[in-house]
Amino acid sequence: MTVRINARNRAHAFDASAGESILYAGLRQGLSLPYECASGTCGTCKARLLSGEIENHWPQAPGGKLLKAADEFLMCQCSARGEVSVEVTAFVHETPAGTFVPRPLGAKIAAATMLAPDVLQLDVQLERGLEFDAGQFVLVRVPGIDGWRGWSMVNYARNPQTLRFVVKNKPGGGLSDWLFSAPRAGSTVEVFGPLGSATFHPSLGKDIVCIAGGSGIAGMMSILARAEQDGYFVHHSGDVFFGVRTLRDAFYLDEFTRLRQRCGERLRVTIALSDEAAAPNAAHPLLAFETGLVHEVAQRALNGRLEGVRAYLAGPPPAVDASVRMLLMARVSTANIRYDKFS
Amino acid sequence: MSRVRVCNADDLPPGGMKAYDTELGVKVLVVRAGETFHAYQGLCPHQDVCLDEGFFDGSTLTCHQHLWQWDIATGAAVGLAEAPLERYELEQEGGAIYVVQSSALQAAELFRGVSDSTITRLDALARRETHPADSTLYEIGDPADDVYVLESGRVEFTIGRDDRTSMAGFMLRKGEVFGWAALLEDHPRRIAKSRCVEGSSLVRLAGKEVLKVLADDPMSGFLVMKQLSTLITKHLGSSGDK
Numbered sequence: 001m002t003v004r005i006n007a008r009n010r011a012h013a014f015d016a017s018a019g020e021s022i023l024y025a026g027l028r029q030g031l032s033l034p035y036e037c038a039s040g041t042c043g044t045c046k047a048r049l050l051s052g053e054i055e056n057h058w059p060q061a062p063g064g065k066l067l068k069a070a071d072e073f074l075m076c077q078c079s080a081r082g083e084v085s086v087e088v089t090a091f092v093h094e095t096p097a098g099t100f101v102p103r104p105l106g107a108k109i110a111a112a113t114m115l116a117p118d119v120l121q122l123d124v125q126l127e128r129g130l131e132f133d134a135g136q137f138v139l140v141r142v143p144g145i146d147g148w149r150g151w152s153m154v155n156y157a158r159n160p161q162t163l164r165f166v167v168k169n170k171p172g173g174g175l176s177d178w179l180f181s182a183p184r185a186g187s188t189v190e191v192f193g194p195l196g197s198a199t200f201h202p203s204l205g206k207d208i209v210c211i212a213g214g215s216g217i218a219g220m221m222s223i224l225a226r227a228e229q230d231g232y233f234v235h236h237s238g239d240v241f242f243g244v245r246t247l248r249d250a251f252y253l254d255e256f257t258r259l260r261q262r263c264g265e266r267l268r269v270t271i272a273l274s275d276e277a278a279a280p281n282a283a284h285p286l287l288a289f290e291t292g293l294v295h296e297v298a299q300r301a302l303n304g305r306l307e308g309v310r311a312y313l314a315g316p317p318p319a320v321d322a323s324v325r326m327l328l329m330a331r332v333s334t335a336n337i338r339y340d341k342f343s
Numbered sequence: 344m345s346r347v348r349v350c351n352a353d354d355l356p357p358g359g360m361k362a363y364d365t366e367l368g369v370k371v372l373v374v375r376a377g378e379t380f381h382a383y384q385g386l387c388p389h390q391d392v393c394l395d396e397g398f399f400d401g402s403t404l405t406c407h408q409h410l411w412q413w414d415i416a417t418g419a420a421v422g423l424a425e426a427p428l429e430r431y432e433l434e435q436e437g438g439a440i441y442v443v444q445s446s447a448l449q450a451a452e453l454f455r456g457v458s459d460s461t462i463t464r465l466d467a468l469a470r471r472e473t474h475p476a477d478s479t480l481y482e483i484g485d486p487a488d489d490v491y492v493l494e495s496g497r498v499e500f501t502i503g504r505d506d507r508t509s510m511a512g513f514m515l516r517k518g519e520v521f522g523w524a525a526l527l528e529d530h531p532r533r534i535a536k537s538r539c540v541e542g543s544s545l546v547r548l549a550g551k552e553v554l555k556v557l558a559d560d561p562m563s564g565f566l567v568m569k570q571l572s573t574l575i576t577k578h579l580g581s582s583g584d585k
Contacts, residue, residue, distance in 0.1 A: 066391075
């Protein structure tokens with residue numbers, strides 16, 4: 001089926017399969033369609049239906065709060081029934097050479113490990129390698145369970161065939177219930193990606209700050225892996241703030257200690273505990289432990305050191321919003337505040 | 344120009360901002376920077392998010408949705424923002440704040456920073472027109488004499504001929520400029536068809552006359568040409584790094 005899209009600057013046309021999200025169809029064919037979460041929550045992929053018929057796979061999607069008129073819809077949640085014409089108010093270009101165009105991939109769960117009481121680490125084996133930038137995410141869907149979930153890669157390598165993710169248990173969430181209720185190694189999943197613009201590349205040449213709450217630490221691990229591989233912390237500093245409720249909820253502490261040993265003193269890692277008093281940890285003397293919400297801990301630690309940094313943010317939306325506000329008030333430019341909106 | 348009362352000066356603390364529904368039929372954002380007040384469109388030009396939910400640090404306004412930013416003194420786009428904010432003239436009288444809607448010419452990004460005397464001369468050249476829905480402004484091959492500024496409505500462009508036409512973008516914000524071939528040398532003919540999709544109100548200026556006015560004020564002329572080249576690049580070029 002052909003989708004015609006009128007953008008602010010020009011028209012494009014692309015094919016979409018039956019049942020395929022209009023957004024994913026356009027993205028896999030190399031168009032820079034507007035999106036952030038690509039999974040129904042942020043509303044960024046809002047479009048207007050000019051002609052033809054669409055099927056809405058998730059009419060209650062939270063991103064629908066941004067829809068004002070009856071003919072507006074979220075491209076990520078809708079597929080075309082026959083030829084359709086749609087309009088977006090964004091400028092849409094063909095994605096420049098050198099960016100990784102997302103595509104669908106078959107995959108299976110290779111391993112699942114509990115990291116904390118309600119946090120699971122998943123290794124997913126892909127049918128083929130997938131190139132991505134550190135900090136990106138993919139969408140994952142399990143056959144028989146509705147909807148795609150956005151998960152950030154933890155690992156970083158050139159063209160890896162395995163992707164590692166961190167998944168938080170959200171009771172009542174269809175996929176979460178499925179994942180946490182029984183061992184799922186060997187199960188088939190579908191992957192679509194890579195997606196997301198909160199990317200790190202060593203050519204950046206700036207000090208970096210990572211502020212993450214809970215499972216949001218996943219993408220930061222990928223960024224740190226890339227930085228470590230490139231010796232980035234020889235010349236630049238890295239400040240990582242990982243917010244959790246209590247010490248029991250923290251994970252990857254051994255990995256942070258290893259990174260700290262490998263990368264040296266320019267990498268500083270702070271675990272922020274919001275619901276209990278922090279104390280130095282004998283098992284991890286190279287890591288700092290502080291009490292408070294992650295953006296407050298980051299603000300205290302970075303006071304006066306935010307000039308010229310690039311900040312990466314991830315985690316629960318209130319934590320990300322508070323961190324954005326903190327960074328803007330410290331006059332960090334918006335070009336240097338990177339995150340993908342999931343709210 | 345209609346003037347409407349929006350709020351009282353002491354409704355806002357220093358550094359505060361609030362969006363008000365007005366009799367103009369639009370939301371207006373009033374921002375207090377110290378003792379100075381500014382008034383802008385109340386909704387973000389990106390996705391109509393209410394701007395008083397955003398951040399204001401005393402000099403820069405940020406929409407919290409996608410971090411578009413504007414200079415509070417001028418409404419000029421800063422950083423990631425792809426469009427300026429429409430500015431309202433603001434008047435204070437006995438503790439009350441009134442706003443006056445600006446003309447399309449004053450709102451046009453193309454003429455941002457142009458001196459008041461030159462804006463006045465351009466305004467004298469301007470012809471204001473309204474066109475019904477589905478009316479054609481110009482066809483491919485027509486002489487490219489006039490440059491247009493959108494006041495309200497919606498204008499769409501198509502390129503190609505007969506059954507091989509394709510949409511070449513559209514304009515929908517007050518102050519957007521099209522038909523800019525009229526400001527270029529050696530581009531005497533239209534290369535796209537232009538059609539009002541909705542009933543639209545436009546400001547129309549003869550390109551040659553605009554160039555004469557700008558030649559008398561080279562500093563303003565430089566700004567307009569600089570802003571014109573940015574505009575052309577935006578419509579033709581790649582989006583680049585976010």
